[in-house]
Amino acid sequence: MFRFNFCSSEPEEYAITNYSGSKVALHAREISLNELDFTQINTSNYNNYKCRSGVTIKYLGSDSIVKNTQENQHNTAVFTVTNHSDLEEGVYEGGFKVWECTQDLVNFMCTKDVNLKNKTVLDLGCGAGIIGIFCLLEGAHVYFQDYNPEVILSATIPNILLNFGNVENFPKTSKFYSGDWEYFLTLIRNDNIKFDFILTSETIYNIDNYRKLYAIFINCLKETGVIYVAAKTHYFGVGGGLRTFEELLASLGELNIETSWICSNGINREIIKLTKKHRKVVH
DSSP states (O other), X not given: OOOOOSOOSSOGGGOOOSOOOOOOOOOOEEEOGGGSOGGGOOOSSEEEEEOTTSOEEXXXXXXXXXXXXHHTTOHHHHHHHHTTOSOBTTTBOSTTSOOHHHHHHHHHHHHTTOOOXXXXXXXXXXXXXXXXXXXXXXXXXXXXXXXXXXXXXXXXHHHHHHHHOSGGGSOTTEEEEESOHHHHHHHHHTTTOOEEEEEEESOOXXXXXXXXXXXXXXXXXXXXXXXXXXXXXXXXTTOOBHHHHHHHHHHHOOEEEEEEEEEXXXXXXXXXXXXXXXXXXXX
């Protein structure tokens, strides 16, 4: 079922539906705020999420998202929302739904008191933008990326507007991108940017995308940077999961892997920390 609440009593093994396994890629592009008419953004229906730090993040409910997709004439997005589709590979990658591990990662950063002030952050596979919005509120410079431009325009940017009050206060420390990760990497290299943090939640369900994700990690992370991956231990029905992803990372040998957090209640969920290995110079 398509829901916009963080916590669900239903097992999320069954949340990934309509996943065909076909290989289709959407070209990447930077999204400009000029593409939106801010006076037409609907924010009347929204939810509140209170982080463990006490910060409250607002995010749109399904009614407002549907109205925004209709206003922006995003026919694909309207179809996926109204037909309760979680995923349609190569068409829609689940960005309108707020997934459980998003809450895990935000709460983890609150608990560990991660310093985000003036840091550069990539919210990779951002969806509604909850993680990136938290980082903006903590003083970070955030790049938001999602597969679908419709998600950025109808959910991510409206959610930022919702949290910062009005267009005048909209953070200038944010940028927006859409498209397949392979194309996104080519695009982001042109910005000549490296990130202090790369944060990603619920993005390792598709094994076919692992090497694309790894390429972004290696090419876009600062030498002293940190990656946090929040995910379920296993995604039933599609074959992906943290152990499979870790096996690939270990075989490539460029990143240190550390388990930072585990939840064994209900569906097993984890957060892993990745950092670059520093090669010793041989004299």
